[in-house]
Amino acid sequence: MLTLIGRELLFSELREPLEEIAGIIQMEGFCEKNGQIKCNRCGASESSDRQSAPCACGPVCYYCRRCLQMGKVKRCSLLYSLPESNQFLPLQEPILTWKGDLSQQQQEASQDIIQSIESGETRLIWAVAGAGKTEMIFKGIEVALRNKKRVCIASPRVDVCLELAPRLKKAFQEVEQVVLYGGAEDPYQYTQLVIATTHQLLRFSQAFDVLIIDEIDAFPFPVDQSLQFAAQKAKKTDGTLIYLSATPSKKMQQAIQRKTVAASILPARYHGFPLPEPQLKWSGDWKKAIRQEKRKGAFFKQVEELLIRKRRFLVFLPNIVLMQQLALLLEKEYPARQFATVYAEDPERKEKVLQMRQEAYDFLLTTTILERGVTFRDIDVLVLGAEDPSFTESALVQIAGRAGRHREFPRGLVLFYHYGQTRAIKGAVKQIKRMNRLARERGLVKS
Structure with missing residues (x-):
């Protein structure tokens, strides 16, 4: 029964017989209002989101295509749930076992988060890459857990969840947690602290007092x-929503300007050094050069200079094909060097990232999959083909943020190689420089 509390599941996902679950709530898979048909699990209401299909219930049935990967919600389906009652046992003190220190701006953001949790408001924490966002949320989580609130930390990226999980476990050593993502080996269990991909939130309803x-x-x-x-469905109606x-997005920035969303802006990294500002380098027709195997x-x-200086680095490319072509070229040029390629569907991605952290590789070639959610101790960053549409302003800012993150290695080289500057390239450079300027004005960075 515990596995259904705060959840919204299909019949096939239930672990206990229906008759053994007291107080169970049933809801139809779809609802219709003002002529509009909507999936109750994911909210999809476009006709293109529904697919007609034969069904045992009769000749007229359909299912939701939008959330199909989470299980088929049909017109005749029922969704089952139990309300979240927060019947948690008092936690062993100290709840927060992390003993680190916060910078001035981290402390201010931490207090803002606590205030938002106590008042049930929505807040954006706009913090530059490497500002120490994770550490900022610890105190707020502690306050919430002590008050028997249920807390979820979610992210669109599995990589981010997998990096957060051990850090949260170390910070809250006596607090049981569950990590939810597609393909997770461990089964779901009911816990006060949850880490999940945003897709997994589809299986929750009115569950969390605090959703980060x-x-x-x-x-x-x-x-x-x-x-x-x-x-919105996974969060309780009076719950707190914290965005990091x-x-x-531009839409979110406009909401901040209109003051419709509370915001805490952190322009400096936790170690007090400015963000590495990208240098723009003309690369010419680099795709042609790779195809013709020209290593000039x-x-x-x-690349040659970095290898001579024994600098470890990341090379970001727009797609897998170009990445693999470059890999073949570099293998011929540097047969003794250790490197690997990484992409979203790479079955060895986790192991390769770990090996890079352990400094087993001289460099990695990667798609945008490593633009966020990963931290390396001392790294330089190169983007080849920065003009490609896959490198959005947001992606380029995040990629640049891989460099200089460590306290002992706060500086790093960031190079955008391009075949023509784009609005995204210019916007990324402008945003990074603006944050550095704001940090200096606030006296938050060293010269």
């Missing part, structure tokens, strides 16, 4: 209305 969404600008959350619907982002030009000279 990290990397709200990460694909697909900004463009997927069903995930935004799921977030280094690159909030500014990019290849830079």
Whole structure:
């Protein structure tokens, strides 16, 4: 029965027989209002989101295509739930076992978060990459847990969830937590502290007193209305919603200006050094150079220089095909060097990232999958083909944010190699410089 509390599941997902679950609530899979048909799980209401299909219930049935990956919600389906009652046992003190220190701006943001949790408001924490967002939320989580509130930290990216989980476990050592994502090996269990991808929020309803969404600008959350619907549905009506982002959308920035969303802006990194500002480098027709196996030009000279200096680095490319072509070229040029390629569907992605952290590789070639959610100790960053549409302003800011994150290595090289400057390139550079300027004005960074 515990596995259904605060959840919204299909019959096939229930672990106990219906007759053994007291107080169960049933809701139809779809509802119709003012001629509009809507999926009750994900909120999809476009006709293109529904697919007609034969069904045992009769000749006229359909299912929701939008949330199909989470299980088929049909016209004849029922969704089952139990209300969240917050019957948690008192936690062993100290709840927060993290002993680190917060910077001045982190302390201010932490207090803002606590205030938002106590008042039940929505707040955006706009913090540059490397500002220490995770540490800022610890005190707020502690306050919520002590008051028997249920807390969820969610992110659109599995990588982010997997990086957050051990950090939260270390910070709250006596607090049981569950980590939810597609393909997770461990089964769901009812806990007061939950870490989940935003897709997993589709299976919750009125569950969380505090919902913290990290990397709200990460694909697909900004463009997927069903995930935004799921977030609102998973949060209690009077609950708190905290957004974390280094690159909030223009819409969110406008909401801040209109003061319709409370915001805490943190322009400096926790270690007090400015953000590495990207240098723009003309690369010419770099795709042609790779196809013709020409190992000349500014990019290849830079790779050579970094290897000679024994600098470890990341190279971001627009797509897998170009990445693999470049990998073959670099293998021929540097047969003794250790490196790997990483992309979203790479089955060895986690292991490769771990090996890079352990400094087993000299460099990594990657798509935008590593633009966020990963931290390396001392790294330089190169973007080849920064003019490609896949490199949005947000992506480029995040990519630049991989450099200089560590307290002992606060500086790093960031190079955008391009075949023509784009609005995204200019916008990313402008945003990074603006944050550095704001940090200096507030006296938050060292010269």
